[in-house]
Amino acid sequence: MKQPPTKPNRPYGEIVNLLLSKKLLTKKQVDHSHRIRDKLKTSQNILEILKELKYITDEQIHQTIRDNILSLRIGDMLVELGLINEQDLLTALHIQSQSKPKRKLGEVLVDSKLLEEKKLLNTLSLQLGYEYTDVEFAKIDENIFRKIPLRHYESRSFIPLRIQDNKAVVCFADPLDNNAIRTVSNAMNMTVIPAISSRKSIITAIERLLPTDKTNKTTPNDDNAVTIVNNIITEAIELQDVSDIHIEPLSDRVRIRFRTDGVLVSYKNFPINIHASLSSRIKVLCKADIAEKRRHQDGRMLFVHKESEMDLRVSFYVTVFGEKIVLRLLNRQSELLNIDELGMPRLIRKKFINDALDRPSGVILITGPTGSGKTTTVYSCINYLNNSETSIITAEDPVEYVIEGIGQCSIDPKINLTFEETLRHIVRQDPDVVVIGEIRDRFSAEVAVQAAMTGHKILTTFHTEDSIGGLLRLLNMNIDAFLISSTVVCIVAQRLLRKICPQCAMPYTLTPKDFLRLGMKPEHLENAHFSKGTGCEFCRYTGYKGRIPVFEVLVLNEDVRDGLIQRRTSHQIRKISIESTNMVTLFEDGIYKAAAGITTIDEIMRCLPRFSKPRKLEEIKRLAGE
Numbered sequence: 001m002k003q004p005p006t007k008p009n010r011p012y013g014e015i016v017n018l019l020l021s022k023k024l025l026t027k028k029q030v031d032h033s034h035r036i037r038d039k040l041k042t043s044q045n046i047l048e049i050l051k052e053l054k055y056i057t058d059e060q061i062h063q064t065i066r067d068n069i070l071s072l073r074i075g076d077m078l079v080e081l082g083l084i085n086e087q088d089l090l091t092a093l094h095i096q097s098q099s100k101p102k103r104k105l106g107e108v109l110v111d112s113k114l115l116e117e118k119k120l121l122n123t124l125s126l127q128l129g130y131e132y133t134d135v136e137f138a139k140i141d142e143n144i145f146r147k148i149p150l151r152h153y154e155s156r157s158f159i160p161l162r163i164q165d166n167k168a169v170v171c172f173a174d175p176l177d178n179n180a181i182r183t184v185s186n187a188m189n190m191t192v193i194p195a196i197s198s199r200k201s202i203i204t205a206i207e208r209l210l211p212t213d214k215t216n217k218t219t220p221n222d223d224n225a226v227t228i229v230n231n232i233i234t235e236a237i238e239l240q241d242v243s244d245i246h247i248e249p250l251s252d253r254v255r256i257r258f259r260t261d262g263v264l265v266s267y268k269n270f271p272i273n274i275h276a277s278l279s280s281r282i283k284v285l286c287k288a289d290i291a292e293k294r295r296h297q298d299g300r301m302l303f304v305h306k307e308s309e310m311d312l313r314v315s316f317y318v319t320v321f322g323e324k325i326v327l328r329l330l331n332r333q334s335e336l337l338n339i340d341e342l343g344m345p346r347l348i349r350k351k352f353i354n355d356a357l358d359r360p361s362g363v364i365l366i367t368g369p370t371g372s373g374k375t376t377t378v379y380s381c382i383n384y385l386n387n388s389e390t391s392i393i394t395a396e397d398p399v400e401y402v403i404e405g406i407g408q409c410s411i412d413p414k415i416n417l418t419f420e421e422t423l424r425h426i427v428r429q430d431p432d433v434v435v436i437g438e439i440r441d442r443f444s445a446e447v448a449v450q451a452a453m454t455g456h457k458i459l460t461t462f463h464t465e466d467s468i469g470g471l472l473r474l475l476n477m478n479i480d481a482f483l484i485s486s487t488v489v490c491i492v493a494q495r496l497l498r499k500i501c502p503q504c505a506m507p508y509t510l511t512p513k514d515f516l517r518l519g520m521k522p523e524h525l526e527n528a529h530f531s532k533g534t535g536c537e538f539c540r541y542t543g544y545k546g547r548i549p550v551f552e553v554l555v556l557n558e559d560v561r562d563g564l565i566q567r568r569t570s571h572q573i574r575k576i577s578i579e580s581t582n583m584v585t586l587f588e589d590g591i592y593k594a595a596a597g598i599t600t601i602d603e604i605m606r607c608l609p610r611f612s613k614p615r616k617l618e619e620i621k622r623l624a625g626e
């Protein structure tokens with residue numbers, strides 16, 4: 001890995017030089033403050049010390065910066081003001097020099113987590129006297145917004161705020177971007193007063209104001225609501241990676257958002273007066289009570305789309321502004337994944353198949369939070385086990401994907417087809433493989449263990465953080481430790497991480513902070529190729545597109561079983577698992593995939609638990625089978 005160059009020797013900062021040339025300071029005062037700093041061995045910056053010594057005031061510093069902003073380099077200024085250190089600046093300049101097209105320094109600092117965006121904006125606002133507004137929550141006059149041709153908003157880097165004394169106050173993500181200021185000034189034919197807002201809130205504000213649908217302007221009626229609801233659902237289905245539709249009444253509008261790759265993304269806004277008819281229309285579709293508006297409700301619907309049926313689960317939740325509606329798109333798997341396509345590293349997959357799936361009996365647990373891809377894994381296991389000599393039977397809530405040749409049952413409490421009732425009958429069906437949708441209580445856990453004791457193979461899911469957590473939860477459900485250790489053969493923990501957008505991926509150099517966050521040193525990550533998406537239209541400026549699962553596969557051996565029976569602590573059992581079974585942890589599989597440029601360090605930190613120190617990348621690669 002390339003290291004950034006080392007720091008040069010720079011006696012005075014540029015701001016101090018300016019203050020000297022304006023005779024607001026004397027050389028003697030500056031040297032004095034340097035001596036004090038050396039004596040105190042503090043990392044406090046010189047400007048702070050000069051202020052403490054009352055040689056200079058905040059206002060004099062601000063004014064000097066304002067007068068000379070065009071000649072000051074922002075990076076040096078941030079160092080001098082003590083917001084970042086020299087090393088961070090050099091790291092950022094290094095990243096910047098490798099980016100194409102060249103990115104703004106402020107942006108690089110924020111993206112690399114060297115500087116919080118809020119701190120940067122506050123400093124710019126304070127030092128340069130720019131107004132700071134969180135435009136996401138500001139009222140923006142649509143007429144002023146439309147004074148600028150819409151194509152200029154493609155960069156999502158500014159938004160006009162208001163007209164004031166015949167000048168336009170415009171919020172920029174980077175108020176020092178002279179090109180952007182000139183563009184806006186020309187387009188509006190006005191002098192521009194720059195103000196500051198975060199890029200994220202500018203993007204949100206623009207998406208709210210961009211024209212989305214002609215139905216936006218029309219008055220609501222029932223026909224209209226039918227069309228809007230149809231359009232929303234159809235578009236969500238056609239965008240392959242949407243899992244949920246959120247329809248939320250706010251104080252001034254109805255906001256529609258889609259959960260895409262696990263993250264909510266703004267889709268459209270509608271006038272608030274259309275909310276009641278949208279809600280009624282959806283209630284008709286999912287057979288909920290139309291008259292009921294004060295209680296939470298749920299329902300289901302089959303939505304016909306291009307000759308196939310899409311199953312949607314709907315929930316109405318009463319909020320102060322009306323009913324918030326969430327539609328979950330079930331059977332979202334576009335195809336049944338072959339076990340080889342799941343995304344398990346080669347050696348881990350081999351072990352999972354040989355030592356777990358191919359075993360004649362025992363419990364295989366797939367764990368993880370909601371939306372971690374457990375169902376996809378279960379179905380690809382079923383697919384692997386499905387053949388003419390095997391009887392497979394399921395109890396699912398609900399069936400999400402119909403597979404030819406197996407007996408699937410959808411739980412439906414409304415007609416009293418409960419989970420308990422189904423599980424009581426399931427073993428009488430003479431199955432080889434039993435699939436229990438989810439272990440949710442002691443009863444279902446007992447059914448799983450009992451069935452395994454009598455020679456069945458059980459596949460099921462469980463809500464736990466990691467593989468060891470799965471074992472311990474079974475213990476906490478009062479299932480005998482001996483029974484668990486003799487029936488559970490394998491626990492898979494998993495998560496879905498967002499993949500870097502292929503259209504805007506850039507090589508990424510780890511910062512000292514990244515190493516700290518990972519708990520690793522540069523020599524632990526030899527031959528790693530990290531990347532990051534800079535954001536483009538293709539990925540809606542998120543830098544991510546699609547998702548990839550990461551796995552932690554624990555195949556129990558004698559050592560782990562002993563640890564369990566002796567009721568060792570989770571820390572000890574984890575240590576035994578890692579050392580004696582060569583288990584690759586979730587965090588390590590994450591590092592493995594980030595080092596291959598598939599996902600980012602940020603995603604790892606956002607999604608993966610870190611219970612133990614990761615091994616060297618080289619070692620992880622060896623265990624994964626590279």
Ligand SMILES: [Zn+2]
Nearest residue numbers: 501504536539
């Ligand atoms: Zn992109």
